[in-house]
Amino acid sequence: MTGIKAFGGYVPRYRLSRAAIFAANGWFAAGLKGLARGERAMGSWDEDTITMAVEAARDCLGERAREAVGRLTLASTTLPFADRQNSTVVKEALNLPDGIAAFDIAGSQRAGTSALLDALQAGVGSDRDLLCVAAERPKSRPGSEGEMTNADAAAALLVGKDELAAVFLGGHSVTVDFVDRFRESGEAFDYSWEARWIREEGYGAIVPEAIAVALAKTRLTAAQIDRFILASPMAGVSASVAKKAGIRAEAVVDTLGGVLGHAGAAQPLVLLSHTLERAAPGETILLAGFGNGCDVIVLRTTGLIDAARPRRGITGHLADRKPIENYMQYLAFAGLLELEKGMRAELDQKPVLSALYRERKTVLGLVGGKCRETGTVQFPKSPLSVATGVRALNTQDDYPLAERPARIISYTADNLTFTPHPPSFYGGVEFDGGGRMMAEFVDLDEAGVEVGMPVHMVFRIKATDERRHFTKYFWKAAPERGTTLNAATAAAAVAAVD
Structure with missing residues (x-):
């Protein structure tokens, strides 16, 4: 039996007012006025999919031993590197052991649920925990609907076979080339198809059928679902699908569209983590992920759910917010506006990859050294201890400082x-x-x-x-x-x- 042992999430502190977006673009796109309420999560200039994934994973793992993790997956459609394994950078930052597997999963808005479903199924044959992370920082064309609805966020779930906060009851996947949106390699922005078609022929037809099969596999009825999670940037879709699937209206989980926005492939796991933070023991949760088909995951919380709650989670990050009304600041931080940087920025930042490899624990893992003879801690670690009055050579052990x-x-x-x-x-x-x-x-x-x-x-x-x-x-x-x-x-x- 497998399930979720721990969970966590990350939402950037900055929240961009949608009214500020409309104030800047309403002259051109007056139709956006209906979306100009609430706010969306906005990453700072120094945040991306990798940094948010690291923070979500840290929130999930807490003080757990990193040696227990045997596999790491990172799901996203906005990975910074095309030919460098992004999950490996996350692994180094988390100070996970070298003897683990790491994978990037991309190419679909349901990459997050696909990664989690794979981890839950693969966990049966694993003697170590599996860490599943999803993070997204989508770019939106200025003046577009996506600029209003998109969000930057991440979530992480630890899958294992013991001390489970939620047991995996079963799942189902449907794969079909229903193209609701796409982005060619090298392009910055997604192209989306007509909303009514997506709502009725995509969500309205594909998802209820997948839910029906998943319920049959788990021998559950729709009425037994306590919490139904379906992420969509379109308002009312989750309630409409629940009605078609026979799930009670009160079981539908809020998509957090007004206070967070829609974080693409990460949104289903963000909502799952947020739901688990508030769930009671014995609740049955059905999670559906849509994109080129549908994934359905059915879970049931246990008596350990309270002990598994993260340090901050999505709940804590939603509360810790800094409103932003400056639309130009958003454009600059998102890389959509190139400001004059001046001569002081004219510094060649060429990486020294050989040094990065040798010092990867120091740079990426923030690992210092602690002298075995004096107990002195120092950063960075070096052959010679900085302890006063002592000539201690090669006496330092690795000493992680990040936590x-x-x-x-x-x-x-x-x-x-x-x-x-x-x-x-x-x-x-x-x-x-x-x-x-x-x-x-x-x-x-x-x-x-x-x-x-x-x-x-x-x-x-x-x-x-x-x-x-x-x-x-x-x-x-x-x-x-x-x-x-x-x-x-x-x-x-x-x-x-x-």
């Missing part, structure tokens, strides 16, 4: 150094238990930073080699605004936006 709390010990606000989000805040960070490093500070409020402020480390884009199109990643420090945000707090935030 350790830290505080700011010094800072600078620099208006001269180039950054896509000026001013550039950086300074010294000291970790609980020892170890110091210089770091950039991100996700700041208007008050900025101060000495002594608690921070946690986040995986972000450090720089981009624009000549060779290579993205460099490193760790930055973000203010610690609390690790547990309960459902009541998130519900209040949702109600405020609605």
Whole structure:
């Protein structure tokens, strides 16, 4: 028997007002006025599919031993690299063991559910846990409907055979070349077909039939479904499909369209993670993923669901939001507007790939060193310990720092150094238990930073080699605004936006 052991998610802190989008484009696309309510999640300039996947996976894994993970899958249609395994970068950032398998799964809006269904089925023959992550940062043409409805987000689920928070009851897949949207290799934006056709012949015909087969396989009736999850950027689709499938209206899960938006292939897993955060033991959940067919996954929560809840989850990230009304800032952060960067940005960012390989634990995993003789912690790790008055050579063991709390010990606000989000805040960070490093500070409020402020480390884009199109990643420090945000707090935030 397999199922879900843990779950988590990530939503960028910035939330772009849809009214601001319409204010900028309404002169051209007046028909968007009906969508100009609520907000959508918006990544910062230094976030992409990989960084969001890392944060979702960290939220899911918590303090679990990384050695127990035997496989990692990353599902997305907006992967940064076409010929570099994106899931491998996620693996390095999570400090997972080298002896695991890693896969990228793409090419369909149901890539997330396909990855999860595969993990649940493959878990039967595995003696180690399987980590399934889905992340998406879709680009939308300015003035389009997708610009209003799309979102940036990620979710992660840990699949295994023991200590299950939700048991896998069964599933079903239908694969058919129903083209509701497509994007040719090398193109930036999706092309979408007519909405009524997609709603009636796609969701309305394909999904209910797949649900019926899945229910027959699991020997359940539609009336036994407590929570029905179907992600769609079109309002009312999940309720319409539920009615056709015979599922009770009160079982339909909110798609979070008003407060989050639609995160493509990641959205079904985002909604599943959000649902599990609020589910009680003994609930039957049916998840459907649509795109070139349909995946259906049926789960039942257990008495361990409460213990499996993540540190923050989708609930916590929804509550921790920073409204954005500046449409131009959104365009710049999304890479849709090229601003004049000035001479200080004219620095060749050519990567040294041999050094990256040798120091991948340091750079991607934020692994320092701890001296066996003195207990001194340092970053980066080196043959010679920095312990005062001791000549300790080759005495350091690996010491991961990414999950350790830290505080700011010094800072600078620099208006001269180039950054896509000026001013550039950086300074010294000291970790609980020892170890110091210089770091950039991100996700700041208007008050900025101060000495002594608690921070946690986040995986972000450090720089981009624009000549060779290579993205460099490193760790930055973000203010610690609390690790547990309960459902009541998130519900209040949702109600405020609605």
